[in-house]
Amino acid sequence: MAIGRMEEVPAVEGFIRLCTDGWEQGWHERNGGNLTYRMKKEDVDAARPFFDETPRPWVNMGVQADNLAGEYFITTGSGRFMRNVQLDAAANIGIVEINDKGDSWRIVWGLGNGARPTSEFPSHFMNHSVRKEVTGGANRVIYHCHPANIIALTFILPLDDKTFSRVLWQSMTECPVIFPEGVGVVPWMVPGGPEIAQATSRLMKKYQAAVWAHHGIFVSGPDFDTAFGLAHTIEKSAEIYVKILSTGRPILQTITDEDLLAIEPSFHITLNREFLN
Numbered sequence: 614m615a616i617g618r619m620e621e622v623p624a625v626e627g628f629i630r631l632c633t634d635g636w637e638q639g640w641h642e643r644n645g646g647n648l649t650y651r652m653k654k655e656d657v658d659a660a661r662p663f664f665d666e667t668p669r670p671w672v673n674m675g676v677q678a679d680n681l682a683g684e685y686f687i688t689t690g691s692g693r694f695m696r697n698v699q700l701d702a703a704a705n706i707g708i709v710e711i712n713d714k715g716d717s718w719r720i721v722w723g724l725g726n727g728a729r730p731t732s733e734f735p736s737h738f739m740n741h742s743v744r745k746e747v748t749g750g751a752n753r754v755i756y757h758c759h760p761a762n763i764i765a766l767t768f769i770l771p772l773d774d775k776t777f778s779r780v781l782w783q784s785m786t787e788c789p790v791i792f793p794e795g796v797g798v799v800p801w802m803v804p805g806g807p808e809i810a811q812a813t814s815r816l817m818k819k820y821q822a823a824v825w826a827h828h829g830i831f832v833s834g835p836d837f838d839t840a841f842g843l844a845h846t847i848e849k850s851a852e853i854y855v856k857i858l859s860t861g862r863p864i865l866q867t868i869t870d871e872d873l874l875a876i877e878p879s880f881h882i883t884l885n886r887e888f889l890n
C-alpha cells in the first residue's frame with residue numbers, strides 16, 4: 614500500500630514509537646530527553662514527497678562536521694514533550710537537512726508552531742559525527758533520556774568510567790555482552806551547552822553510552838531497537854543495583870571478574886581490560 618502521510622514512513626514510524634516507549638518507561642517528564650536519527654537514502658526518498666514546498670531558512674549550529682554534510686536528521690523539538698509525539702508528530706518532531714559545509718540546518722518538515730530542533734542538537738550532531746566515523750557509518754541513532762535509577766547512582770558512586778561499568782556489568786549478566794567496552798561518565802555540566810557536547814563526544818569514541826551525572830544517559834546505536842535496548846538495559850541494571858543497596862543487606866556474592874571473563878568465548882566479545890581487576 615502506498616504511504617499516504619509522513620507518519621507512515623517507516624523511519625518516522627520507528628522514531629515515534631521510540632518516543633512513546635521512552636515516555637511509557639517514565640524517562641521523559643515534561644520536555645525531558647531528546648532523540649535524533651540520521652536518515653538513510655531510502656528514508657529520505659520515502660519522506661521527500663511530504664517535505665514542505667519551501668524549506669525554512671538555514672540556521673548555523675555553532676558546531677561543524679565534514680562527515681555530516683548533506684545528511685538529513687529526524688529530530689525531536691526543543692521544549693516539546695515526548696508524550697505528545699504520538700499524538701501530533703508534525704508539531705513535536707521534524708526533519709532537518711544539513712548544508713554542504715556541515716555547519717547549518719534547515720527544517721524541511723514538521724517542527725510546527727515555531728519549534729526548533731532539540732536544545733541538545735549540537736551534542737547529538739557532534740556525537741553522530743563521532744559515532745558515524747567509529748562505526749563505519751553503521752550508527753544512526755542518538756537518544757538521551759532521564760531514567761531515575763541510573764541518575765540516582767550518580768549521587769552515591771564515584772563518577773568514573775570503571776566504577777559505573779563494573780557496577781552495571783555485575784548487576785545483570787547480559788550487560789557485559791551488550792556493552793563490553795563499558796560506559797563513560799560525564800560530570801555534571803550545563804545541559805545543551807558546547808562543553809557537555811565535547812565531553813560526551815570524547816567518550817563516544819570509545820563507548821556506545823555515556824552517563825550524565827545528576828541528569829541522565831546518552832546512548833547511540835545503529836537502529837531504534839538497539840539504541841532503546843541499550844538505554845533500557847543500563848537502566849534495568851542500575852535499578853537492580855539500587856534495589857540491592859535498598860535492602861541494606863551486605864552483598865554476599867556477585868558476578869566475579871573470573872565469571873566476566875568466562876562469558877567472552879561464548880558471546881565472541883572482548884571486555885575492556887581496563888575495567889577488570
Ligand code: 2HA
Nearest residue numbers: 644645646647733804
Ligand atoms: O530536552 O533533556 O538535556 C531536555 C533535556 C535537556
Ligand code: ZN
Nearest residue numbers: 645646804829
Ligand atoms: Zn536531559
